[in-house]
Amino acid sequence: MTAESIRVLFATSECAPLIKTGGLADVSSALPAALTRLGVDIRVLLPGYRAVMGRLSGAREVARLAATPRFPHARLLLAEGPGGVPLVVVDCPELYDRPGGPYQDPSGADWPDNALRFGQFSRVAAELSGVRSPLGWQVQVLHCNDWQTGLAPAYLRLDPDATAATLLTIHNLAFQGVFPPQVVPQLGLPPESFSPAGVEYYGQMSFLKAAIRFADAVSTVSPTYAEEIQREPLGMGLQGLLAERRGDLEGILNGIDIEAWNPERDPLIARRFGxxxxxxxxxxxxxxxxxxxxxxxxxxxxxxxxxxxxxxxxxxxxxxxxxxxxxxxxxxxxxxxxxxxxxxxxxxxxxxxxxxxxxxxxxxxxxxxxxxxxxxxxxxxxxxxxxxxxxxxxxxxxxxxxxxxxxxxxxxxxxxxxxxxxxxxxxxxxxxxxxxxxxxxxxxxxxxxxxxxxxxxxxxxxxxxxDFNWDASARRYLAIYTRLAKAQEPNSE
Structure with a gap:
């Protein structure tokens, strides 16, 4: 299997320069671009926040997703993202067209319906990765990032016809998407999923735990952090599950944008040097x-x-x-x-x-x-x-x-x-x-x-x-994609 034959949907809640609160946005911009250079057929999926919609150019509607009893309808817009990577934006004004940031209102308080907002985003990611995807592009690997995409692996696991494999990347285990148990049925999850073997997390439900439990593979953003989160205190209540999944867990050090951060060519400094x-x-x-x-x-x-x-x-x-x-x-x-x-x-x-x-x-x-x-x-x-x-x-x-x-x-x-x-x-x-x-x-x-x-x-x-450029990290991710895609083939053992 070659890189060119692997189709990856990269689901993320941030992507620089369109929307950024932290390092996830930088990764979501640079890593897909590096993977594209390696020949991977990758598309980035992003919520249509007000800030994102205001910065899109040349976007066109490619599909509509009907409302369900639990989630509102949404449009899918296709645009060119950072580095020329195709960008699929989930245009759902009811959930994303708001002031403030991606997760909080202008006062800094979490949006009270974040479970629904990112439940919808996870649902869309899963639907686009299923056999009935309206994109006409069959995803082989769904790459989820942090808790905001955490229910997508669970939704795919519940779909008997699903064929896409799932990879979760944990950028910061401290943010776990924890909500009251009452949201479980509201998100379309079966009652039996609310258990220690499912999405239950110390009496609450956790998007991130769902992803760790149901994803086919898990990665995090450095080798040392991958070891640290398998024990206290940095396991933050999930160390047991992560240790249980150690065979599927890999730490890959992030890269940096060496074009933007190069003292020999940096236009933002007083004098360039090398x-x-x-x-x-x-x-x-x-x-x-x-x-x-x-x-x-x-x-x-x-x-x-x-x-x-x-x-x-x-x-x-x-x-x-x-x-x-x-x-x-x-x-x-x-x-x-x-x-x-x-x-x-x-x-x-x-x-x-x-x-x-x-x-x-x-x-x-x-x-x-x-x-x-x-x-x-x-x-x-x-x-x-x-x-x-x-x-x-x-x-x-x-x-x-x-x-x-x-x-x-x-x-x-x-x-x-x-x-x-x-x-x-x-x-x-x-x-x-x-x-x-x-x-x-x-x-x-x-x-x-x-x-x-x-x-x-x-x-x-x-x-x-x-050398901290993204190429080495991208090759590590490509190896995971290749392994996961190969395992999903009908004749694989």
Whole structure:
């Protein structure tokens, strides 16, 4: 079986640049494009949120799905998605034409009918993957992503005529799509499905558990995270089921868009540079200091954080360590938004140290590129990190990551120590315990390296030489698709 013969429907609730709240959107844009380059016949399925409908061009209606007693009618629109990948949009204004984000209203509260909204999306994904698909295009593998698509494998399992195989990718196990048991019949699931062997999750029902239970294969976004979620605490109540399915579970490290994140061609930074022109990186540091009103000093190390401001990301550790970090000495720039308490405390820190700390609440793509290019070190003290992308951006830009040993951070950052320096693989600093003391210890070790130009340049070069493009990851997914499609053939054993 060749790549060209495999037909894949990639169901996702986000796809950059059309709609984005996190890394899922970047994956949903880049991975299908990489798979297309390998010859896979892939189409992306996306809800028709207001923001998505406003950005579509050249869309045409290709099918209509009639209303059922449980779900409203929907139109299917076909358009060209990111990277030229065909995009199928579920136009259902009753569920998706709303202000706010994909999952929450403008005030930040979850939409009360999210079970119905993503039950409908899962139903459409399953219907398009069935033998009666209105697309006239027979899906061999339905690739589901996170809880928002989680009921699709269950719906297909209930269809006696279904032939498509299913793959679930878990991008973050913390988001599980948990709802009251009353929604089970509303979603068209049989009563017997509400059991520990089905969709029941500690007295509630979980979209994500349904997907883990009924998908033919499960993947997640880094090898280390695939191991971590099979035990407490990162299994988050699903560790038993995931351990049970370990033979079907695979960790594949995400890639990054090396065209958008390339310091040699990046139009968003002050001065472009590469391995042979690393001294030019200093101009970007000056640009960051100037942009944020920090003291312009090329010798003082500039530390950066670009993150969702959340407990998971270890922002409390940065706050607790801040005064000690500044006394090293160092400067700190933070870009992100999230928990209001963290935002307030970070802004207060910046007010106390106007020449050494800068905080911008929000996300800004241009500033993110400039900060990655100008910072000396990038802090990621995450309590858990399924994959993480900023550490890979940092490595590409000669910015040394200081990270906690978890998830994809373990799989991409090689701790600096004598043996890794000797082998030329060291590219960052890693600490084990999620504590202020451990973070400070790692930054102190990094500062020792910073003060040794030879060591620091070796770390930068090793990081910039790492290849994080999507091709290798796409080939791993293609291998899963091929295996699943082959298993669905009538004569397969």
């Amino acid at each position: 391995i042979r022109s690393l001294d030019s990186k200093r101009d970007n540091k000056w640009a960051v200091q100037q942009r944020f009103g920090l003291t312009q000093d090329s010798d003082v190390p500039l530390l950066a954080v670009i993150s969702r401001l959340a407990y998971q990301k270890g922002i409390d550790l940065v706050l607790e360590a801040a005064e000690a970090l500044l006394a090293l000495p160092s400067q700190l720039v933070v870009l992100g938004k999230g928990d209001r308490d963290y935002e307030t405390r970070l802004l207060a820190l910046a007010a106390r140290h106007r020449d050494r700390v800068a905080v911008m609440v929000g996300f800004n793509e241009e500033l993110a590129h400039l900060i990655e290019a100008g910072a000396d070190m990038f802090l990621m003290p995450s309590r858990y990190e399924p994959c993480g992308m900023n550490q890979m951006y940092s490595l590409h830009y000669g910015t040394i990551p200081v990270v906690r040993a978890t998830g994809g951070l373990v799989d991409s950052v090689v701790n600096c120590k004598p043996e890794t320096l000797s082998s030329g693989t060291a590219n960052g600093f890693v600490f084990d315990v999620a504590s202020t003391e451990a973070l400070l210890g790692a930054v102190s070790r990094a500062l020792e390296g910073y003060r040794n130009p030879g060591i620091w340049r070796a770390l930068q070069v090793a990081g910039m030489r790492r």
